[in-house]
Amino acid sequence: MKESIREHILETLKKEKITPKPRWHFLLKDGFLWFGGIGAMIVGSIAMSVVFFLGANQEGFIAKVLFLSGWREFLSYALILWLVLLILFLGIAWYNIRHTKRGYRFHIAFVSMIFILPFLGGAFLYEVGAGHFTEALVNTYIPSYETVMERRQSLWNHPEQGLLGGKIISFRGENEILLRDMIGKDWTILYLKDFDTKEDAFLEEGVLVRIEGKLIEKDIFEAYRILPWELRGMHPQTMRDQREHFGYPKREVRGEVKGRGTFCKERFSLEECEM
């Protein structure tokens, strides 16, 4: 019987012309797993940098506490989306590397690198502005994706709720600022009592700022706190581009201001957008 098994197998191999798969087939498969695994770690690092960027620039707390309702404002969809992407790509990286030829032999310390490296890489990429850049890039191709900057513009366009953003046009004496908001309206900003700026070096003409305070009259706003408009972990060029898009439409639409690219096209004629 034993003989017959052997003969049967050899006969099957011969009759069905079964041959060993070429070596390159296995090298390619292993290479694909490594390439896919390392690629997924790189994409994971980018996703991590965006998570850091979104985390560092979360303003949902202000929105929640001050006036907006719902958890959406507290934790943006974008952050959840990027966290899901991060987990997905780390999962792919783990799966691929574990399924390489000797993946099962790797020590737990080596395997944990699959999670540690994207974390460190993400921190580095966040520092050089890749998180900001990636977010803006995604917004370019998926306009419905709301960037941190768009959320910031929406949030800081509620003077009646004590949140106002804009550009410093000029200073009038020691306690007054002339500010132009995102929809082009000029405001007189008073900063008389309990004024708080952690660092007022940024207070210069032409600088974009966020102001927490109180609406006094229709064009007068009292500031309690002035904050820089700039994002943490920003990408310099992307920031310059976004500054250029900082509210130009000459029409008052409170609470719905987005970046010029999307906002204008949605709400204004082409001529107005191109002004």
Next chain:
Amino acid sequence: MFDEQRCENVSDEDLVTRSLQERDFFGCIIKRYEAKLLRYILRITSVSYHEAQDLLQDSFVKAYVNLNAFDTDLKFSSWMYRITYNHVISSYRKKHIRPEGNIADIEDDVLERIASDEDILLDMEKSQQRKFLHTSLRALPDAYREVLILYFFEEKDYREISDIIQKPMGTVATLLSRAKKKLRDIHTKG
């Protein structure tokens, strides 16, 4: 007619190299492993002898097709066991049934190995030992039973078991330790 003497004193690894050039050398690999692997299949499944032979044949064909994937860092026997193990598991998955194991014939040397490692068998007669192992191994979760069979029945060490089931050595050690504990629990509960 292939002269089998050409395989004498040739290592498994060299036979792999020669099989890639001349198919008949693969017959020598089959000859070396068919009995061991057939017994292994019967141990980890509940299939009939004929079904086990079919599984064995398919495993050898798979091994031949994937001969270029053999990693010389591994022992050839580990690689061959791995292919057989994977084929058995996947064929059971296709049928949506659990490989229960058919450990009807437990050789004396296996009993001695278990008894020397675990004191649970010492107070039993051989027939009782066989009955106990037969019942308790069937009651164990698949992962535990698989490592116990490889360790006690197939006499594989941790590295080899790790290469066969493709799990880290630490995991193998843990599985084996838990499997032994489970055996002791079953013994204690009577």
